[in-house]
Amino acid sequence: MLTKETKEVLVTAFALFSLFFGAGNLILPPLLGNKSGELWWLVALGFCASAVLIPIMGIMAHAKLQGTIFDFGKKVSPTFSLIYSLLIYAISISLPSPRTAAVTHEMAIQPFFDSPPLLTSIVYFSLVFVFVINRSKILNILGKLLTPAIILILFLIIGTALFSYDFAFGDTVFQNPFSDGILEGYQTFDAIGAVVVGGVIIISINLKKKEATYEEKKVLIRRSGWLAGLSLFLIYAGLIVTGALMHGEFNADISRTALLSGISTKTLGGTANLFLSILVSLACFTTAVGIVTGTADFIKYRFHDSHAVYLTTAILGCILGVVMGQFNVGYIIAVALPALMFIYPITIVLILLNIVPDKLASEKVFRAVVITTIIFSIPDFLGSIGFTEALSNIQKIIPLSGYSLGWVLPAGVVFVIANLLHKNNPKTTPAS
Incomplete structure (x- = not known):
């Protein structure tokens, strides 16, 4: 029988994993592995350094601070911290949120329907807006069911590839495999996610464990963080090596979404690929709702809990989603790079300084x-x-x-x- 403390760690770790585990992250590791060749392990180390280690350190910082995103930069100055927080939310609502619509179109709509991405984006963010203003509990129920299902399918894909393919790898296209892996890890937005979602976890723990001491909550968050990090590492590394093993199965110019779909089809068959596409799309949707809701909550708080401000922010966030979400995933990733090259180093430094x-x-x-x-x-x-x-x-x-x-x-x-x-x-x- 599991002790009460162990159950609390597992529940919190699962919640953390769910918050980190955006469907967009799934499309990055396979293509990275496909291009890394025999140096897949070096690329994987770089990718996991920025996509797993730094984010989990962010959770460790939250365990120490037990506050919000604003607390990360307040030692620099309150003004800096406010500007930094606004930048984080502006980037989140402008790039990773629309990317979820683009992933949904490329994985679940485009293979079956001849409809334009703009239509998908409009319908997608109209539904996001409905959920944001109603704060439906359906999302929480879906999240609890979606994440285990996606994890199960991913481990089946990874396990099938490991036992079905010879460990023969192609040549790498990367001149600097480790640093290229680090930079690709930026695109997961997980370090930014750690700063944002850690605050959500703190609030949840405070509500559930009102009598718990600072040290008890600190231990719970740390243990849960490392467990969630280990799970992320296994999945990311597994998808990278899977992409590397299947280097000869696909065209060199294949897109990230097409590669993930192709790998799932070759390992589990067409039915599993359809199921994965549906699950990824729903997971994308919950991520978009979470980002828009979180951004609207933050702006609402800065304007004395004004519901009108919340509503306005939600509308603007969904309009931004429609505008950016109609572009393909590769374009959104390319557009995101400059913003990430600027904000990610600051985020990493703030995380390290706070631990x-x-x-x-x-x-x-x-x-x-x-x-x-x-x-x-x-x-x-x-x-x-x-x-x-x-x-x-x-x-x-x-x-x-x-x-x-x-x-x-x-x-x-x-x-x-x-x-x-x-x-x-x-x-x-x-x-x-």
Whole structure:
């Protein structure tokens, strides 16, 4: 028999996994593996570093803070934290939310119906709006049923591929497999998701365990976080190696959604592929509703709980979804890259600063490291929008800039220097 504590950990871990596990994430690992060849394991390590390890560290930070997204940046300044929070929600409602409509069209509509993506997007976000303003409990019921079903199908796909194909791999197309895996992991939006959904988990735990101490909740969140992270790692790594094993089965220019559908058809047959398409579409829908609802809730809170503001935000979020959701998944992923190259390094740094001991993360350390990260992320951001040649000289100067990770070493060096200065300045005290 499971103890009460173990059941609580499992329930919380399942909730965390469900919040992280967006259907859009499913389409990224197979194509990554398909292109990685014999270096699939190196690509998988990079992908899981940014798509699993950093997000779970975000949950660890939430376990320590036990607050909201606003608390992540407040040591820099309340103004910075508000701007950062608004940016996170703006990106979420403009990119990953519409991507769910695009995935739904490509996986569940396009193979069976000759209808334009704009029509799918309009119908899709009209339904999203209905659910957002009604806050239906049907979504919670669907979520509890959908996630186990998708996980079961995925493990069947991965297991079938592992036992059906020889471990023979093609050549990799990546020049820098590990860093390319890291950058592709950005596209899961899971680090951003950790900052956002961690707050949802905190609220849920506070409502269910009103008598629990800070330490009890901290232990529960940490254990659940690592368990959810292990599950994500197994699925991501499994899908990457599956894509790598089946490198010769598909055309080199196949799309992400088509590859996932093709892999499921070859491993489980056409009926299973149809079932997977339906489940992925429903999971996409719950993700979109969650993003629009979360964004509307945040804006509503900033405007003194105004229902009119909530309604207006929901309408704008769904209109944005229609506009962006009519494009194909590959285009949305390409458009998302510049935004991610800028906001992801800041998010990673805020997560790491919030999990180190307070004596190493004073307000001055926060400000110095975050400002440095922003400055050294600018070349990577500009490079992502086509200024690669103009930045070639800068990339030679900044370590790791050629891998689009030019912010890493400067942020680390400034963290050390700021702490040394802080240690030698007795007038400075750590922020609580």
